[in-house]
Each structure stands twice: as C-alpha cells, then as structure tokens.
Amino acid sequence: MSSDDKMLNGEAQIAALxxxxxxxxxxxxxxxxxxxxxxxxxxxxxxxxxxxxxxxQWTSLATAACLVVVFLLRVPAPTHSQPANAPRLVATVxxxxxAALLGPARLASASQIFTGATIETSPDxxxxxxxxxxxxxxxxxxxxxxxxxxxxxALDRGAVYFDSSAAGQSVSIRTPFxxxxxxxxxxxxxxxxxxxxxxxxEGAVDLRHGKTRERAxxxxxxxxxxxxxxxxxxISRSGPEWEWVVKAAPxxxxxxxxxDVLGAVAREKGLTLAFADSRAQQLAATTSLHxxxxxxxxxxxxxxxxxxxxxxxxxxxxxxxxxx
Amino acid sequence: MVPNDxxxxxxxxxxxxxxxxxxFDANFAAxxxxxxPRVGGDAAAxxxxxxxxxxxxxxxxxxxxxxxxxxxWLCTICRHExxxxxxxxxxxxxxxxxxxxxxxxxxxxxxxxxxxxxQRNETASxxxxxxxxxxxxxxxxxxxxxxxxxxxxxxxxxxxxxAKAAESLLTRARAxxxxxxxxxxxxxxxxx
Numbered sequence: 001m002s003s004d005d006k007m008l009n010g011e012a013q014i015a016a017l018x019x020x021x022x023x024x025x026x027x028x029x030x031x032x033x034x035x036x037x038x039x040x041x042x043x044x045x046x047x048x049x050x051x052x053x054x055x056x057q058w059t060s061l062a063t064a065a066c067l068v069v070v071f072l073l074r075v076p077a078p079t080h081s082q083p084a085n086a087p088r089l090v091a092t093v094x095x096x097x098x099a100a101l102l103g104p105a106r107l108a109s110a111s112q113i114f115t116g117a118t119i120e121t122s123p124d125x126x127x128x129x130x131x132x133x134x135x136x137x138x139x140x141x142x143x144x145x146x147x148x149x150x151x152x153x154a155l156d157r158g159a160v161y162f163d164s165s166a167a168g169q170s171v172s173i174r175t176p177f178x179x180x181x182x183x184x185x186x187x188x189x190x191x192x193x194x195x196x197x198x199x200x201x202e203g204a205v206d207l208r209h210g211k212t213r214e215r216a217x218x219x220x221x222x223x224x225x226x227x228x229x230x231x232x233x234x235i236s237r238s239g240p241e242w243e244w245v246v247k248a249a250p251x252x253x254x255x256x257x258x259x260d261v262l263g264a265v266a267r268e269k270g271l272t273l274a275f276a277d278s279r280a281q282q283l284a285a286t287t288s289l290h291x292x293x294x295x296x297x298x299x300x301x302x303x304x305x306x307x308x309x310x311x312x313x314x315x316x317x318x319x320x321x322x323x324x
Numbered sequence: 325m326v327p328n329d330x331x332x333x334x335x336x337x338x339x340x341x342x343x344x345x346x347x348f349d350a351n352f353a354a355x356x357x358x359x360x361p362r363v364g365g366d367a368a369a370x371x372x373x374x375x376x377x378x379x380x381x382x383x384x385x386x387x388x389x390x391x392x393x394x395x396x397w398l399c400t401i402c403r404h405e406x407x408x409x410x411x412x413x414x415x416x417x418x419x420x421x422x423x424x425x426x427x428x429x430x431x432x433x434x435x436x437x438x439x440x441x442x443q444r445n446e447t448a449s450x451x452x453x454x455x456x457x458x459x460x461x462x463x464x465x466x467x468x469x470x471x472x473x474x475x476x477x478x479x480x481x482x483x484x485x486x487a488k489a490a491e492s493l494l495t496r497a498r499a500x501x502x503x504x505x506x507x508x509x510x511x512x513x514x515x516x
Contacts, residue, residue: 014498017505018470021451024463027356031367035375036348043382047339104379 034120038104041118041146045087045103048116087114090147091129091137094250098125098141113147120144121158126248134171135164138248140190148174159190161245163267164203177224178209186267187216188245198222201237201270237270238317251294258287258308261300266319268297276322283323284310328459330390337385344382351395352378354456358399362406373409377402395457454504462497469494 091113099122100107107119113129119139121127127139132150139145143158152172153160162171163186173180173189177196180189185203189196198205204217207224214230216222221235235241249268254261262284266273275281287308295303301312309324335343356374363369380401388397455463461483468474468482480490 010502011498014466014501015470017447017451018455018466021448021455023467023471024353024357024452024455025360027353031356031371032352035352035371035378038375039348039378039382040344042379043336043344044339046383046385047337050337104375 037144038101038118038120041116042103045116049087087116088150089113089132090115090117090150091131094128094130094136095248096125096127097247098122100125100127100139115147115149118144118146126244128248128250130250131162131171133169135162136250137162138245140244140248155189155191157191159188159244161188161248162186177226178207178212181206181208183215186270188242195223195225198224199235199241201242236317239270242270246297249297252297252300253294254289254291254300254303256289257285258289258304258310259284261289261304262312262319262321265297265300269314269319271314271317271319274318274320276320280310280322284321329394330388332394333385333388333390336382347394348378351398354395355398355402357452357456359402359406362403363409369409373402373405377405380405393457450505454501457504458497458500461493462500465490465493465497466501 089112093107093109093111093113096107096109101118101120102111102113103118107127113119119127121139121141121143123142125141129137129139131137134151137153138161140159140161143160144156145158145160146154146156148154151169152174154174160173162173162182164171164182171182175189175191175196177191180187180198183204183206185205186201187203187205188199188201190199198207198216199221200216200218202218204215207214207216207222207230209224209228209230212228212230214222214232216232219234219237221233223231223233225231246268252261252264252268259281262273265271275284287310289308291303301314304310304312311322311324313320332343332347336347352374355377356370359373359377360367360370363373377398381398388394455466458466465479465483468479469476474482476490476494477487479494480487483490483493485493
C-alpha cells in the first residue's frame with residue numbers, strides 16, 4: 001500500500017470512529033454562564049489578594065532597605081503603605097430561607113460577607129442581610145448581587161429591598177440601567193428582562209441613568225427601559241407585591257413596649273399605625289413584652305392579639321389598634 | 325512539561341482576562357463531561373462539583389507544575405470533589421464502566437466474545453474521551469470535518485484563519501487523535 005493509500009486509510013478510519021461516537025454532548029449555556037461568572041469572581045478575588053500580598057512584601061523589603069539606609073545615613077524611614085483593595089466585612093446574615101451561594105460555597109446563617117463577595121439566591125429563597133452601618137438589605141429569590149464596596153451593591157439579577165436604619169449611611173445600588181441611591185428610605189430595585197423598576201415605600205431615592213437624574217419619593221415607582229425611557233406611577237406601600245419583602249424580614253423581638261413592636265410590624269408591612277383612641281395608644285405604650293423567641297411580622301400580630309389587651313387589625317393600608 | 329499550559333497559568337496569575345477566557349473555554353466542557361457520569365448523571369451535582377473544582381483550581385494555580393495537562397490536573401481535583409460530594413450525601417458513588425476508569429474491564433471485554441453494541445459503546449466513549457484530551461481546537465476541528473461534514477474553507481472561517489492553516493491544523497489533529505487513540509486502545513488501530 002502506498003503512503004498516500006495508508007494516509008487515506010487512516011483518515012477513513014478516523015472518520016468512521018468519529019461518526020460512530022457522534023458529537024460530544026454540549027453543556028447548557030445557562031449552566032456555563034453561571035459557573036463562568038462564579039469562577040471568574042473567585043479568580044479575580046484571588047488575583048487581587050495576591051497583589052495585596054506582593055504590595056506588603058515589596059513594601060517590607062523597601063522599608064528594610066530604607067532602615068538600612070537610616071542606619072548608614074541617618075535619614076527618616078518612610079511610613080508603611082496600606083494594602084490596596086483588601087476585602088472588608090460589609091454584611092452579616094439576619095435571616096435566610098432556601099438556598100443561597102456566597103461565591104462558590106453555600107451561604108450559611110453564620111456567614112460573614114466581605115466586599116467583593118457575590119451572593120446568588122435559589123428561586124425559592126429569601127435572604128435578609130444586615131448591611132453594616134447602613135440598614136437591612138433583603139434579596140429576593142433567583143437574584144445575584146455583589147458588594148462592590150462598603151456602600152455600593154451591584155444588582156446583576158432579580159430584586160433587592162433596602163430599609164435604611166435611623167442612623168444608617170447612604171447606599172447605592174448599581175444596575176445595568178443606572179445607579180439608585182437612597183436618601184433615607186425603604187425601597188425596592190427589581191431587574192426585569194428589558195427594564196428596571198424602583199419602588200419607594202418611604203423617603204426618596206435618586207436614580208442616575210446616563211446623564212439623566214430622577215428622584216422618586218414615597219409611594220412612587222420609576223420604571224426604566226433599555227432605551228432610557230423613564231416612566232413614573234403611584235404605588236401602594238403594602239399589598240401582594242411586597243410580600244416577598246415581608247417574608248424575608250429579619251425576625252422581630254417581642255421585647256420592649258407593644259407600641260414599639262407594632263411600629264416595627266407596621267414598618268415591615270408598609271402600613272400606617274393608627275390607634276382608635278388615646279387610651280389605646282397609651283395602653284400600647286405601657287404594655288411590656290418579654291419573649292425570647294423572635295417572630296415574623298405576622299406572628300407578632302398574632303402574639304399581640306393573643307397575649308395583650310389590644311386588638312390589632314389590618315384595614316386597607318392601616319394597622320388599626322384598639323382596646324379589647 | 326506542557327509549556328502552553330504553564331504560560332497560560334502564568335498569565336492568569338498576572339490577572340490577564342483573556343487568559344482566564346482561554347482557560348475556561350478550553351477546559352470547561354471537557355470537565356463537565358468528565359464529571360457527569362461520575363455523579364450518576366445528576367446534572368445539578370455535576371454543576372456543583374465542576375464549579376467547586378474550577379474555584380479551587382483558580383485559587384491554587386500556583387500549585388500547577390505543568391507535568392501533566394491542565395485538564396488532567398483539573399480532573400484530579402474533580403475526583404476529590406466528587407468523592408467529597410458523595411461523602412457529604414453519605415452515598416456510594418455509581419458503579420462506572422468507563423473505559424478509562426478500568427483497564428481490567430476493557431481487557432475482559434476484549435477477551436470475551438462480547439456483544440457488538442457493548443464494544444461499539446466502549447469505542448464511542450474512548451473516541452469522545454480522546455477528543456476531549458486533545459490540544460485546544462483539535463477535537464472541534466475533527467468533529468466539524470467528519471461529523472458535521474464541513475469543508476476545510478468552512479472550518480477555516482470558523483477558526484478565523486486561512487485555508488492552509490486550517491488544513492495544517494486538521495493534519496496535526498488527525499495525527500494527535502491517532503496517537504492518543506492508539507495509546508488508549510492498545511495498538512489495535514488497524515482492527516478498528
């Protein structure tokens with residue numbers, strides 16, 4: 001057989017083998033995208049950490065050299081430089097239901113979250129985080145967020161709800177549609193397929209989209225489409241669309257006065273706290289609660305109805321309180 | 325030593341984004357195909373172990389010595405992750421009959437008057453294994469030519485190279501495939 005014949009024979013065999021085997025199975029695009037994003041985050045974080053270590057090492061070497069110089073020439077030594085971009089503790093978990101990932105690992109109730117961390121929730125999950133010195137951040141199911149700094153969060157998918165504490169510092173939520181910045185608020189940012197929605201329950205937010213800046217105050221929704229059109233409409237502070245936020249709320253401690261607990265429940269459910277008369281208001285202020293079991297907002301109402309001389313009832317957008 | 329893989333790792337350690345993409349694109353699918361049968365076909369489990377494998381790998385790039393290919397190194401990590409997966413679930417791993425897992429099974433099959441379809445399946449899995457382990461793009465080039473029936477010009481367009489470069493790549497790919505398949509199949513190239 002000539003070498004050409006042998007070559008052809010070899011090629012024919014290869015062709016036959018490949019046709020026998022068929023194409024190698026492909027990997028679903030969605031799975032590939034998920035894993036790629038997670039692995040990329042871990043890789044980037046590791047590159048940053050490695051650079052920080054090198055900065056420290058070089059600084060140490062340089063300082064040592066300068067100290068030698070000090071010994072020889074009697075000049076002041078330079079100060080140490082701080083490592084750049086070292087991750088900082090930014091949040092802790094208050095409450096979680098369902099599964100969530102912190103980077104590549106499962107998020108646990110004891111997890112500490114540092115800047116640079118990515119969190120992804122499963123479709124049926126809800127998550128409440130205590131954002132250090134800022135307030136309560138709730139993350140809806142099937143969402144992906146990243147703490148870019150101590151005051152800025154990137155929303156890559158899904159929805160978040162933020163409730164600033166009384167003395168909290170301002171936060172920014174960066175999205176593909178613009179940056180939402182709070183001005184002392186309770187608000188939700190939700191990414192849809194081709195738009196973003198910001199809904200403000202209390203206070204105000206500023207939305208920066210390109211060169212445009214819009215402010216939304218309480219009971220207002222801003223919807224931003226991909227072509228930059230911004231629509232505004234009035235919304236309710238309570239109702240089915242806020243249910244995930246209530247479900248994700250950190251538990252309420254039944255301690256202190258009934259008035260305090262009712263205030264917390266009303267805030268979580270977007271209701272106005274209203275007393276039937278001044279005696280009901282006084283009774284709520286003077287009724288003390290002592291329980292070690294934290295409960296959800298709805299459970300708190302059940303407990304107050306059962307264990308106090310108060311009757312608590314939701315009526316439209318109000319939480320009505322009267323004496324039994 | 326595999327100089328290209330070591331250079332790729334060095335670039336990744338310097339933070340080169342393109343290097344990360346090359347690393348991921350070259351190894352991800354093959355790693356998934358390695359993991360899936362070893363977790364009993366459970367796609368969610370495969371996703372977990374592949375993700376954790378790659379995360380461990382990018383954190384431990386400094387430990388890659390280049391004595392084997394990156395994919396071989398990743399598969400080693402993946403085996404540990406698969407073991408940990410089953411330990412966590414307190415399950416026994418599935419019984420596998422993969423050609424590359426058991427030389428004894430392969431030898432036993434060869435010595436038996438085996439059913440033709442079993443031999444065919446085994447051959448098919450060896451072919452796909454070899455394709456996954458070939459250097460970058462060789463497996464794709466061979467599949468495009470001999471399964472999809474693309475012309476050299478069409479393959480050249482997909483790679484963004486000239487026709488001569490594509491022909492040269494196919495020649496190298498065939499040679500690499502033949503060498504690797506022969507090594508796995510025990511020199512029975514002429515019997516295939």
